[in-house]
Amino acid sequence: MFLSGTLAGTAFGPFVGGVVVTFVNWRVIFWMQGGLSAVATIAVFFFLPETIHPGHKGSRALKGLKPMQKMRKLAQLTNPWRVIRLLQYKNTLAAVRPSVRPSVRLSHAPTRQTPPSNPPPN
Numbered sequence: 001m002f003l004s005g006t007l008a009g010t011a012f013g014p015f016v017g018g019v020v021v022t023f024v025n026w027r028v029i030f031w032m033q034g035g036l037s038a039v040a041t042i043a044v045f046f047f048l049p050e051t052i053h054p055g056h057k058g059s060r061a062l063k064g065l066k067p068m069q070k071m072r073k074l075a076q077l078t079n080p081w082r083v084i085r086l087l088q089y090k091n092t093l094a095a096v097r098p099s100v101r102p103s104v105r106l107s108h109a110p111t112r113q114t115p116p117s118n119p120p121p122n
Contacts, residue, residue: 020029061077062070086092 017029020026020032062073065073
């Protein structure tokens with residue numbers, strides 16, 4: 001049930017896109033994507049609960065602050081480097097390590113070597 005949206009999108013997307021392109025201009029697809037993205041953003045804003053740590057005040061921490069203090073506090077709450085700091089713990093680093101292991105690079109595959117050309121007979 002959790003991945004049904006992802007699986008349904010890949011299953012029905014080409015069908016719906018084909019129907020739209022057949023009967024309407026292809027640019028309509030992008031307008032549909034924009035509209036659906038706007039609806040999803042509004043739904044997330046109103047229906048998705050705040051998931052910050054329970055001991056953290058979240059957006060309530062911004063109430064009563066001056067504008068510059070709000071900006072500073074918001075920058076602290078949305079700082080992406082907080083995630084990087086988690087790598088100081090060994091268990092997090094052990095979980096991340098397999099995902100950053102270099103994989104086989106296809107761009108450096110050995111090229112076919114041409115045999116040396118034979119000189120013409122005298």
